[in-house]
Amino acid sequence: MEQKRTPLQQLVRGSIIIFTSILASVLIYFGTSAWIFEIPIWNISELLEHGYIVFTNLGNPYLKLKAYYPIAYASIPYICCIVYWLLDNNSIKNSYGNARFATTKDFKEMGLNLESKGVQFACMIKGKKRIPISTQKPLAILIVAPAGTGKTASVALPNLFSLPNSCFVLDIKGELLEKSAGFRQKNFKNEILVFSPLDKRNSMYFNPFDNTIIKDFDFVEMMQLADQIAGTIFVGEKGKENDHWVVSAKTLFTFFALYSMQKYKNATLGELSQAPKKDYYDELQGDFKKKVSREATFHKKTGERLTEEEVSIYQYPNDLETKLEKDPDQISEIWKTWLTQVSEDTTLDDFVRNQARAYQSAAETEFASIKSTYDTFMKVFANPKVAEATSKMSFDYEDLREKKITVYVVIQTQDMDILAPLVRILVESMFKKLMFNENSNPDKFIYFILDEFIRFGKMSFLLEAPALCRSYGLVPLYITQSYEQIKKYYGDDDLKILRANAAFQVVFRMNSFDDAKTLSDMIGDYTRKKLSTSKDSMAVLKKNNSISEEGYKLVTPQDILSSPDGQVFVLVG
Helix, strand or coil: CCCCCCHHHHHHHHHHHHHHHHHHHHHHHHHHHHHHCCCCCCCHHHHHHHHHHHHHCCCCCCCCHHHHHHHHHHCHHHHHHHHHHHHHCHHHHCCCCECCCCCHHHHCCCCCECCCCCEEEEEEEECCEEEEEEECCCCCEEEECCCCCCHHHHHHHHHHCCCCCCEEEEEECCHHHHHHHHHHHHHCCCEEEEECCCCCCCCCCCCCCCHHHHCCCCHHHHHHHHHHHHHHHCCCCCCCCCCHHHHHHHHHHHHHHHHHHHHHCCCCHHHHHHHHHCCCHHHCCHHHHHHCCHHHHHHHHHCCCCCHHHHCCCCCHHHHHHHCCCCHHHHHHHHHHHHHHHHCCCCCCHHHHHHHHHHHCCCHHHHHHHHHHHHHHHHHHHCHHHHHHCCCCCCCCCHHHHCCEEEEEEECHHHHHHHHHHHHHHHHHHHHHCCCCCCCCHHHCEEEEEECHHHHCCCHHHHHHHHHHHHHCEEEEEEECCHHHHHHHHCHHHHHHHHHHCCEEEECCCCCHHHHHHHHHHHCEEEEEEEEEEECCCCCCCEEEEEEEEEEECCCHHHHHCCCCCCCEEEEC
16 A cells, blocks of 8 residues: 655655646746747747736736736646645545555654564564564553463563563463563562462562551541542442442541551551451540440449459459450440540541541441441451551562562462452552652663453553553553453443553454454555446446445454464554
8 A cells, every 4th residue: 555655755745746837837838928929939038028028917908818828828737736636635535544554664653663672562574583563662552362362472471571670560370470580580680579468479568558658648648548549449330339338438448547547657458457346445545445444334234333353353354254245235335435536536637537426426227337338348358368468568669660670469360359459459559659750761661561450350540541651651561351351341431541542552363253343443444446337238348437436444354353373463553
């Protein structure tokens, strides 16, 4: 197909056409003037004088009509130029589309190179030689590869073997860890961190509320962090994102997180998972503690008072524990008293105190439902291994930029649903915390290889990242099995956003006609000529041929479905 001309080529070509048309017009004018007015063609001075007289008297009623004939003839080259421009104009010539296959000459303009620099997402085969197609631009890449097409061997591993920079890798089953960690540690001097809370190989600890992170936060920053984490954990089903119980449980989480951060300058997800069920007796102080003390509770229930001997746990421990055994009413009383203490604690922000007052007056049945929803979403963090893995922070976010670190998030298939909320928090925290300091140094780019990111649930910020992360040197590689998979978990609108924000799309052979059609439509149409022949049934030798233009898919869905193994389609822009 016709190659697109560069601006310089278009300028040179246009200049030549204009110069040629001017020269032709001058020659035609003097030639026709000499012929019409019988002036010798070699008499240049007389021709010039004649031309001067004609042009200075244009519009004069006494000027004869034949004086205009040379001007009309001289305008023919300009008319030809206009007609030629119209016929050659791409917007008209390609009125049905101008999609085309790129050539190596286009690669530089598209931000691609044929070296092993930057992210590799395809290769050209020339004989026995494989030439990688790469990009060094910090732009998002969407990889769409159905199961069995080799996305791990052809995309994830080659980049882990060629990128010396820090990487963050979602690694289902641990295949990438096993095959690339040793190589990266030995050859790129990368520190290897494995985040796998339910696995013995876990060597990384992650706590988004750790003191090292929040120690200098003001209340607004604490609230932003609490809301971000809550929004990542408490995600309603598709179509029920604003469900009352989910929103209420999210608010309860924010309350507990803000209380712990303000009061203790630290919080953990394990502790927050137990917050609604926690015994707050030991946190009560002064009169609040006396109000619900064991002695006061015993007196309130029986009307009797404990003797000093009975109070002494050293003398009558078993008898005392029997008498002071807690009941649901006492637990509820302690909870409400603690809320009262919180609401009157002037060291806390008014938001936290007001929320405590709201929970004091909440109906018990409704609050029980909120706590039940809370427990459902926070169940994963109650697991002792998960609680341990999220009890502290073993790295600093900026370490990934200043050092060479590869983080492998290894989650077994059977643990996917259990650990998905934690993985979502980790991924989104990584992006958000690394978007503080702008970075344009390629040596400090951080690559996110997000294999099967769809399976960890909806991460709204992840879809917005491509539009934001370029200035910060964060390069996400989204790897999924199909467009339909994204649509299922995120919706059609979010799929369109991701496709629009991804600078490069690498699509392997599709197994679904719907996905193949989607890809074909994205590639677009080109304009081709169509010959139509019609015959008169009564005239055997008579036929009419007509040529028209039509739009036709550059790559049809059938071409995609039947493409050979190893062939990929790379869409740029």
